[in-house]
Amino acid sequence: MDNDLRMENLYFRYHRSDSDVIRNLTLHVPGGRVSAILGPNGTGKTTLLHLMLGLLKPGAGLITIAGKTHRQYSRRQLSQTIGLVPQFESIPFNLTVFEYLLLGRSPYLNPFQLPGRKDREIVEQTVQSLDIAHLLGKPAQRLSGGERQLVHIARVLAQNPGILLLDEPTAHLDLENQHRILGLLQRMSRQGITTVFTTHDPNAAIYAADHFILMQGGNIAQQGDLDTVITAENLTGLYRIPIRVESANGHTMVIMENFR
Numbered sequence: 450m451d452n453d454l455r456m457e458n459l460y461f462r463y464h465r466s467d468s469d470v471i472r473n474l475t476l477h478v479p480g481g482r483v484s485a486i487l488g489p490n491g492t493g494k495t496t497l498l499h500l501m502l503g504l505l506k507p508g509a510g511l512i513t514i515a516g517k518t519h520r521q522y523s524r525r526q527l528s529q530t531i532g533l534v535p536q537f538e539s540i541p542f543n544l545t546v547f548e549y550l551l552l553g554r555s556p557y558l559n560p561f562q563l564p565g566r567k568d569r570e571i572v573e574q575t576v577q578s579l580d581i582a583h584l585l586g587k588p589a590q591r592l593s594g595g596e597r598q599l600v601h602i603a604r605v606l607a608q609n610p611g612i613l614l615l616d617e618p619t620a621h622l623d624l625e626n627q628h629r630i631l632g633l634l635q636r637m638s639r640q641g642i643t644t645v646f647t648t649h650d651p652n653a654a655i656y657a658a659d660h661f662i663l664m665q666g667g668n669i670a671q672q673g674d675l676d677t678v679i680t681a682e683n684l685t686g687l688y689r690i691p692i693r694v695e696s697a698n699g700h701t702m703v704i705m706e707n708f709r
Contacts, residue, residue, distance in 0.1 A: 451480025
């Protein structure tokens, strides 16, 4: 079965006295494709990724991964199946890039077990596929923003997950590194990895994704393909600013209207 994700009638709140952050949310993330989640700040995008991962538990509702509920996976099995690149991730200690990437093999190791030859080979294959082998000996804490993001993604890919979640993967990157990361997401899809990323940038979503999810107020406002979801009406309602959607030479672009 494809590594698809399904959420049905999902509710979540952080504290009993709080209001729901996720409210009666139902969503299907198709397997083997790139899905982009768009929405304003505070609408629950990061919370939804953490629920998919199993880091948070819903107050009500059901989450299935490849047809099995979270409860049917052990913690280790879930870590081998799904990986998250968070928006902010500190690199512990003074590790080299290679040592940091080996942490991605943790779901396959027993407590206190050191990575073996196979683990090292998988890390080496991962860095070759991402063209970052030249970074292996560098201190991981001294990387540039673009290098650091690629290394974070490589660490998760070393888990060999069938599902890859990324929270704002192009935030704070220059245009060259944005292009590189978004192209990488497309490659992950061609390799059969189900890829889900959040973004504030509709044009980044258009570039990399083939399935689109609009979140508003802790729920799904729209979901589907480009022509159905990425419309001026939908985006203007979502972001509460005038937005145009234009197509030329087979390319779609989102443009903010002039406020003057």
